[in-house]
Amino acid sequence: MKDRLLPVGIAGLGSYAPQRVLTNAELAQMVETSDEWIFQRTGIRERRVAAEGEDSGAMGTLAALRAIENAGLEPGDLDLILCATTTPDKPFPSTACRIQDRIGAKRAGGFDLNSACSGFIFALNTAAQFIRTGLKKRVLVIGTETLSRLIDYEDRNTCVLFGDGAGAMVLTPLEDAGRGEYLGGSIHADGGKDDVLEVPAGGSSLPASLETVRNRQHYMVMGGNKVYRFAVSTFVRLVREALEPYGYEELGRIVPHQVNQRIIESALERLDLPKEAAFTNIHKYGNTSAASVPMAFDEAYREGKLPEGKLVCSVAFGAGLSWGHFLLRW
Ligand SMILES: CC(C)(COP(=O)(O)OP(=O)(O)OC[C@H]1O[C@@H](n2cnc3c(N)ncnc32)[C@H](O)[C@@H]1OP(=O)(O)O)[C@@H](O)C(=O)NCCC(=O)NCCS
Missing domain, CATH: 3.40.47.10 (Thiolase/Chalcone synthase)
Known part of the structure; x- marks a missing residue:
């Protein structure tokens, strides 16, 4: 059986970070903290925050388009979209479906996967199995988060740590990807x-x-x-x-x-x-x-x-x- 599993590779990568930068100095005006405390304890100097109306789907869409372009593919080539997020646009429909529509991946099915910070790793492992077994050929995997919408900016224990952004990879059979086995x-x-x-x-x-x-x-x-x-x-x-x-x-x-x-x-x-x-x-x-x-x-x-x-x-x-x-x- 093992001999029949197809080797899988990473065909494309992309990411997106919202424009708005939130610095440690700004946070120090919101809660009792300092740039020095945050940097020494966490290594963080600044983080990004999504604009009003910019949701996880919007950021995931931009990261996805970059990964698809990097793979030398078109959205219509995709068979499946997995979206790892703990901050979906809505309880339903899935953010994967919203991204599918926005990028125009007409042939692709898709679903969300939530395992918080481990989400992308779990989604990539899942995507790889679809390709290994030959069930799907081109799978887009996205990790996208708008954590700023879940953060209490009055709680210094958490507000200094988290930020917003999105990243994506396209997985294909290794012979097509040519890298990242x-x-x-x-x-x-x-x-x-x-x-x-x-x-x-x-x-x-x-x-x-x-x-x-x-x-x-x-x-x-x-x-x-x-x-x-x-x-x-x-x-x-x-x-x-x-x-x-x-x-x-x-x-x-x-x-x-x-x-x-x-x-x-x-x-x-x-x-x-x-x-x-x-x-x-x-x-x-x-x-x-x-x-x-x-x-x-x-x-x-x-x-x-x-x-x-x-x-x-x-x-x-x-x-x-x-x-x-x-x-x-x-
Ligand atoms: C949150 C974290 C940075 C705190 O660092 P720490 O060295 O453990 O600090 P402590 O929680 O022991 O707190 C030490 C003191 O700093 C204070 N403190 C906490 N947050 C603070 C902040 N943002 N600014 C200033 N002081 C702060 C605490 O109140 C405490 O004060 P006290 O001694 O008077 O009670 C650290 O525990 C951490 O990174 N944990 C992992 C969090 C994480 O990564 N979560 C996501 C996982 S996916």
């Missing part, structure tokens, strides 16, 4: 820790009411320290497991979820890897949840930071709790 990945969860990072209201368990709005329950809440420890140990474990069959000398770059510069550096230290082993752009965008891996990937690619023929590993972790990885040979 998908070597495998993982999808994990521990749903017993759902209160570490959550938006309490707005879903079926606590629908919107005057009271939920009054109690500010539509905003993200986070146990920062618990997430910190979970993220460092999970990062280390995922990279070790992914590289075990190959050896560290094969590693070209880690493109991790842009969670926090300190988390990334502390994990690298434990792995005995230099700072440069990981690509980061968190100083510019903060944590953009499901958009962070494809945004960082696209930037690393454009800056020539993905060494040809070497392994590139992406790891992510987030609400759920959930965590996972994918491994490519670039």
Whole structure:
């Protein structure tokens, strides 16, 4: 059976960040914090915020069009669209359907996938299976987030960390893509820790009411320290497991979820890897949840930071709790 699975590759990459920059200095006028505190604890200098009326679908559309162009394809060539987002445009229809219409991908089916910060990793692993089995040929995978709409700008624990943006990749059979061979990945969860990072209201368990709005329950809440420890140990474990069959000398770059510069550096230290082993752009965008891996990937690619023929590993972790990885040979 295994012999009949088709090798999968990354045919195209693209990303989009909204224009509006929100600096640490501006946040310091909104809550009790400082540029120094935020930068030292997180590595973030600024993040982007979507304009009024600019939603996850709009940003995902722009990232998608760039990835499709980079793949040398037309939207009409796509068979399937997977959209990872925790901030969909509406409860339904899916943001994938809205993007399908906006880009004019007439032949493609599509659906959303929500696993918070691990969303893009899970969506890419899912997309790869469709191609490996021959069920679909050209799959667009998007990570897009408008986290600014879930953030309480009176809560300094969370408002300094997150930003908006979108990233996308087009996956095809390797023989068409010619690069970025998908070597495998993982999808994990521990749903017993759902209160570490959550938006309490707005879903079926606590629908919107005057009271939920009054109690500010539509905003993200986070146990920062618990997430910190979970993220460092999970990062280390995922990279070790992914590289075990190959050896560290094969590693070209880690493109991790842009969670926090300190988390990334502390994990690298434990792995005995230099700072440069990981690509980061968190100083510019903060944590953009499901958009962070494809945004960082696209930037690393454009800056020539993905060494040809070497392994590139992406790891992510987030609400759920959930965590996972994918491994490519670039
Ligand atoms: C949130 C985070 C940056 C806080 O850093 P930390 O070093 O753990 O800081 P602590 O939570 O221990 O807080 C230390 C102090 O700083 C204060 N503080 C918290 N946020 C602050 C802010 N934005 N500005 C200034 N002070 C702040 C706290 O109130 C606390 O004060 P106290 O000692 O008087 O109680 C860190 O825990 C983190 O990055 N966690 C992971 C979060 C994350 O990535 N979530 C998404 C996962 S996908």
